[in-house]
Amino acid sequence: MSDERGRLLITGGAGYFGSVLADRARAEGHEVRIFDLNPPDDRSTDHVIGDIRDLDALRAACDGVDAILHNVAQVPLAKDRDLFWSVNAVGTANVLLAARDAKVAKVVHTSSSAIFGIPEHNPVVEDTPPRPLEAYGRAKLEGELLCHDAVASGLDVSIVRPRTVLGHGRLGIMAILFEFVADGAPVFVLGSGDNKYQFVHADDLADACLRAARRPGAETYNIGCRDFGTMRETLQSLVDHANTGSHVVSLPAKPAQVAMQALGQSSLVPFAPYHWLLFGESLWFDVSKAERELDWHPTHSNASAVIESYEWFRAHRESLGGDGKSHHQSPAKLGLLKLVKRLPL
């Protein structure tokens, strides 16, 4: 899709990031079709209800499409190894096959920084060797390897890897943080919290995906905020902004990780392996390749992204938790964390 406007198929277009991407694509003048398990909020949008594991449904959705932006994924909160594999690996293969058969000019695959696990060195660049640590990261890595196979067989596929995505409408695990802050409860970092942790705003990520879709040639881009800091600094800017009496508290890293793991595995709290492994670790991308090749320039910092997400949460808090929404569009259930919230720390 080297010309400016085209018909885009956005898989996962009714999900959290997919709907941000669809809005932006339409605003830029693209025709958008959505492929998703759930209907989009605006039912008048051209959409196909289907499962990414169903190749025939995908093939039908690809008719007349110039580019596919592939965002369907089972995110870490799903905590289901078979689902990770069938959706993130096999589902990606299906998208690539449907694209090849329909002669779609470009596929942009949204991957994940989870493929890097806890990196030995930061910044992580595009050719840092992936070393995922858990089932979600491994399935996302397999998705990337399938993209490479498809490129070798003649398809034009670019890969966009986002850091943790924030922005209006983002809930999931972040809802826990926001609920604590809104109620003036303390929020936690592991150890000193001086691990450098990078987020990305959904708008900036959507911009990167659309730019990647316009650029012919298979490439990989790491995407994150340019302006970020440590986990403690990011949370501090949020509690300063919120001014609810919430403050940042250090937890001893090892015992807290063990507790997150134990409670997460028993589903008493909504944590997945990716959360307890990464929350206290440094992971940040060098985003200069995207800046250079895509002329992409992030508009949000960690602080502005987390504050905007929080404000959206506050404005919509009463109406959250509807059915038919993805993990990242629904607030994670607090479970035992309800008790933690009341601790006099």
Next chain:
Amino acid sequence: MQLLDRESPQRAAVVTGASGWLGRNLVRALVAQGRTVHALCARADEAPLLEVVSPLIHTHVGDVRDPASLDGLFAGTGEVTVFHVAAVIHPASVREFFDVNVGGTELVLDSARRAQAARFVHVSSNSPFGANARPTDRFTEDSPFDPYMGYGASKLEAEQIVTRGHERGDVDAVIIRAPWFYGPYQPPRQSQWFKAVRKGRFPMLGDGTQQRSMVFTEHLVQGLLRAEATPAASGRAYWIADAEPYELRTILATVREALAAEGLPVSGGQPRIPRVAGVVAERMDGLLQSRGKYVQALHVLGELKDTIACDISRARSELGYDPQTSLLDGMRASVRDCLEHGEIL
């Protein structure tokens, strides 16, 4: 490669067991020659992953035990070579050896006959020959059969079915006998073995001077393609292995060296257990198999005490087979492939 008069034919290929360890290596090599491949995959979620590799790959999901699956696989294929790779080596029960390895071969052979396949390349094993009496002994193609347990008996019966089919003029068959594999796309059991060796937990049985032939998957693919391309191979059987057998202690040392060379920490420890433990394991394995039960750990331990080594002279002289990769380089390629797929070794 100097193929000379052994240039591979350009006809299409039918591959059973296409999603397995050897199958994935073979299918990639065939499409790299520009050939159409009709691939039988056991599970529906394996098919898209294979098809992404090339538009020349046509997958069929099914089972060698199911005639309808095979009808679909062979439908409209035209003149083909059949590579019968599918087999079960570590089943849930002994019965499965005979269902898949014997019954499956019978059905695939019959499908090949009806499709008037140009050549039938059958993948067999060292197992119909049992173990060598002394570490310096080598199996040749003329060594007497002495099948080892259920697997050996099933692979022997499969060979006999193929040989009879050839003698009757049903198919033009070549039998390839391969020992223990190593190479890319390895199954979890091989990764577990790497892991155990790396952590210093894999036992050396006896003094480690027992010899084992092994075959790098790339060598085995070369052997299969030479067997297909050599007219005079008709009705013959060949051992396809690395140039020379290795002592068990050399194999373990080389795996450690390969893991270290790919940047993994390797324990210096080497547990040793007396050879008699292997004899006991073999007895127990035999007893259980006679009751239809199969226990992988016992089977592997029982076989580990023996020399199972072959002489590849006939393949060298008649097929022009020439294995070039060293054990270290092949093992390093295997380790790299695991790491690239995010496996934790």
